[in-house]
Amino acid sequence: MLVVIILSLISSTHASSFPIECPKCGNLDVPYPLSTGDNCGNFNYKLYCNNNSLEFPSAEGFYYQILSINPNENRLIISPPLIQNNTCQSSDLSLGGLRINETSPFNISSRNTVMLFNCSGTILLSPLNCSSTSPCRLFEERVKEGKGCQNTLCCSYLKDSSMTSRHIRVRIGGCSAYTSVVAMKSGDSIDDWQFGIELQWLPPTEIVHFKIDRVLGIIP
Numbered sequence: 203m204l205v206v207i208i209l210s211l212i213s214s215t216h217a218s219s220f221p222i223e224c225p226k227c228g229n230l231d232v233p234y235p236l237s238t239g240d241n242c243g244n245f246n247y248k249l250y251c252n253n254n255s256l257e258f259p260s261a262e263g264f265y266y267q268i269l270s271i272n273p274n275e276n277r278l279i280i281s282p283p284l285i286q287n288n289t290c291q292s293s294d295l296s297l298g299g300l301r302i303n304e305t306s307p308f309n310i311s312s313r314n315t316v317m318l319f320n321c322s323g324t325i326l327l328s329p330l331n332c333s334s335t336s337p338c339r340l341f342e343e344r345v346k347e348g349k350g351c352q353n354t355l356c357c358s359y360l361k362d363s364s365m366t367s368r369h370i371r372v373r374i375g376g377c378s379a380y381t382s383v384v385a386m387k388s389g390d391s392i393d394d395w396q397f398g399i400e401l402q403w404l405p406p407t408e409i410v411h412f413k414i415d416r417v418l419g420i421i422p
């Protein structure tokens with residue numbers, strides 16, 4: 203009589219290729235899945251390491267410097283574009299502002315207070331806060347970079363689901379400059395404002411493979 207013993211060992215492993223973390227860029231770690239090269243990270247999360255500065259590419263091909271990364275919350279903060287000296291124009295104005303590719307796993311988080319400057323009057327028909335108490339007034343009056351925008355119509359809004367989460371729009375004839383503050387709380391002094399645009403990413407869906415090892419033992 204033959205007794206067949208079948209032992210199955212089921213072990214799970216991560217996708218065929220192990221996640222490889224990219225090297226540091228300047229003084230910033232580049233945690234998985236963020237990617238600065240073909241041999242590390244995940245290619246859907248492509249960033250650029252340019253002269254030790256880590257940069258996020260917009261759909262229009264403008265590169266925004268990354269200031270910090272929080273891998274535990276899948277968030278990173280990019281620098282708002284410069285408002286060029288003595289003008290009220292963001293350096294990405296000719297590209298229409300910040301636009302993130304529709305197919306990208308990144309979006310603009312709801313913790314940003316976005317401020318728009320030098321807006322045309324039609325903006326007053328929008329639900330934005332364009333009142334004299336809007337925080338954008340403080341930027342115009344108190345921040346050196348905002349001087350070029352002084353006495354222009356400005357508005358602010360909290361980025362949320364009612365606004366597209368992949369676009370901050372500026373244009374000639376609309377608003378010509380913008381900035382953003384992350385996690386602004388009412389009552390915060392302007393010195394506490396953390397300038398930046400916070401992005402969030404959807405983590406990759408790792409495929410889990412089940413490896414089945416069978417051990418066949420034949421006992422007489």
Ligand SMILES: *[C@@H]1O[C@H](CO)[C@@H](O)[C@H](O)[C@H]1NC(C)=O
Pocket residue numbers: 253
């Ligand atoms: C690289 O960055 C350094 C320091 O910020 C700067 O002095 C240098 O000009 C940059 N080089 C290039 C090629 O951009």
Ligand SMILES: *[C@@H]1O[C@H](CO)[C@@H](O)[C@H](O)[C@H]1NC(C)=O
Pocket residue numbers: 259260261262263303304305
């Ligand atoms: C945006 O997405 C499209 C389609 O997925 C792709 O062809 C294009 O290269 C992307 N643009 C950038 C700047 O990544």
Ligand SMILES: *[C@@H]1O[C@H](CO)[C@@H](O)[C@H](O)[C@H]1NC(C)=O
Pocket residue numbers: 287
């Ligand atoms: C902007 O102004 C600063 C100091 O006020 C100066 O150092 C810089 O060169 C100026 N930049 C441009 C593009 O004019």
Ligand SMILES: *[C@@H]1O[C@H](CO)[C@@H](O)[C@H](O)[C@H]1NC(C)=O
Pocket residue numbers: 288289290291320350351354373374375376378
């Ligand atoms: C405001 O925007 C218009 C274009 O919409 C531009 O021509 C003008 O120079 C801007 N104002 C300032 C103060 O920069």
Ligand SMILES: *[C@@H]1O[C@H](CO)[C@@H](O)[C@H](O)[C@H]1NC(C)=O
Pocket residue numbers: 331332333335336337388
């Ligand atoms: C605009 O923002 C200020 C400061 O956050 C707030 O006090 C005010 O109520 C807001 N006004 C409108 C119309 O939302």
Ligand SMILES: *[C@@H]1O[C@H](CO)[C@@H](O)[C@H](O)[C@H]1NC(C)=O
Pocket residue numbers: 309310311312362363367402403404405
């Ligand atoms: C942005 O993406 C995150 C993660 O994918 C999602 O949880 C969040 O709701 C999105 N935010 C907005 C404003 O669409």
